[in-house]
Amino acid sequence: MNLESLLHDRLAPAFAAVAGHPVDPAVRASPHADFQSGAALGLARELGRPPREIAAEVAAAADLAGIADVAVSGPGFLNLTLTGDLIDAALRAAAADERLGVAPVTAPERIVVDYSGPNVAKEMHVGHLRSTIIGDALARTYEWLGHDVIRVNHLGDWGTPFGMLVEHLVDLGGGSDHSIGDLTAFYQAARVKFDTDDDFRTRARLRVVALQSGDPLSRDLWRELVARSEQYFLDVYARLGVTLGPDDFAGESRYQGDLDAVVAGLTEKGLLTESDGALCAFPAGFTGRDGAPLPLIVRKADGGFGYAATDLAAVRHRVGKLGADRMLYVVGSPQRIHFQMVFAVAREAGWLPDDVIAEHIGFGSILGSDGKMLKSRAGDTIKLAALLDEAVARATAPAVGIGAIKYADLSGDRMGDYVFDWDRMLASTGNTGPYLQYAHARIRSLFAKAGSGPGEVAVTEPAERDLALALLGFEPAVRAAAASAEPHRLAVHLHGLAMAFSAFWERCPVLRAEGSVRASRLGLADLTARTLHTGMFLLGIEAPDQI
RNA sequence: GCGCUCGUAGCUCAGCGGAUAGAGCAGUGGACUUCUAAUCCACCGGUCGCAGGUUCGAAUCCUGCCGGGCGCGCCA
Structure with missing residues (x-):
């Protein structure tokens, strides 16, 4: 209610x-x-x-x-x-409902959420963390509210690097699993050869042409690379508790067949201008360094397509084929202008109707303790797998470590940067994942000993009343998070709920109470556990029964 | 230079048009014969970057500064 x-x-x-x-x-x-x-x-x-x-x-x-x-x-x-009567009635209604009294939206929209988007043949690193976590929380939230969510994992699976990668794979004797091995080592080995070996560089360029013109061997090897990478990504998602699955992959390669049509469509509308050999669109209202119109490069001077072309094709596909009412691009803030330009051009081209919403869901950077972009001590990018390993090693349980990282990412306004600090995010007190998990686990342990289930709620004590109001604030919090695409609005509310529960726990004995008071308190505890569990589920954070 | 974004307590952050600006951490002082003390309670702590403006009312909206971060044609 x-x-x-x-x-x-x-x-x-x-x-x-x-x-x-x-x-x-x-x-x-x-x-x-x-x-x-x-x-x-x-x-x-x-x-x-x-x-x-x-x-x-x-x-x-x-x-x-x-x-x-x-x-x-x-x-x-x-x-x-x-009034007490209203509070009791509202709590009873929530308790009796699997959805905690939160009705599905009356006008479901088809919402395409584009997030994660790692690069094939590269390991995921901290740079992918926020998009993956925030995007998943948004997808879960919209879905739970009754929207028709389509997850899209816009993989970097195409472009000039794949000539180099495929050629390297050829050198290693084909596509068996063993020849690829560690993805990062594979990529770096290819990179080194590309940078130092003229002959290899030439072959890599020819390989791009072969790949893009459909040469069967090249395609097979490329597919092998993609398949290997997808399996690796799915492993990471499983560890992270992210709902992206095998059917959500829709990489850049998927749109290659549409790019000529994109150029043709833009040309037909008179939106393309040749500039230094490149085909550019100049959407209104964007200016560059010298105050001159800012170009969106659709086709490069060498005839190849840039990411703008792919993104335009993706807009066309998501509106035309997927039937999107709303499209969310969960991509870092530096790309804000790029997406604004893509959306503007798509509108001018008629591919993005006025009644379809396209939003860039930006977010700030993860910083190290030095206040700069998070890097390893050696100055390298930090692999996501290594980060998750450390989280698990530092925490009492995998769910706690992973939950801590995810909650730290979701608990603040997504536009701001935040400092990555193990001690703070893993603390069992404060606005942290472990605190929420602890509150939930306490309640579960209560029911393990209670010997009876929740009864009818009747609020009397002040601490009960505070908890009741926090429980009834769940729906507004979820709707606020959805309305602004800001999961932290839900996260902050859940922390308040957990605090209200802790205060209740201290002041209102449950198992030692008797009769209707005991039943009512069990009812409050149960509703709290279910609300925390649901809320954490929407954020993508596990709520174990025991910690 | 232009654009985007962020400046709130020592630290990390909520609040984004309404009454005396809230949490957590840190600090100080309390509470375990007790359902998970991995907790709770109290205290301490702020000219909401600065200056104007709009409003009955501004941390919140507008303008201009100052400071940090990020972008600004063929990488995504």
């Missing part, structure tokens, strides 16, 4: 009656009561009356019987204090 909406709906008619027109009651959580409405303040000038008088009139007119006690406060606020 969404209490804010309920209060909003009850106050709106009263405000409309007093003001003579519709007014947003502006119901918010309040430090002075459960909720407050400050709308009377804004009406004072218009109505030429003191705000407290307006507030009093609204309070008298509003139908809040059985829902909340209302009082005029301060300069003209309405303080709203929920």
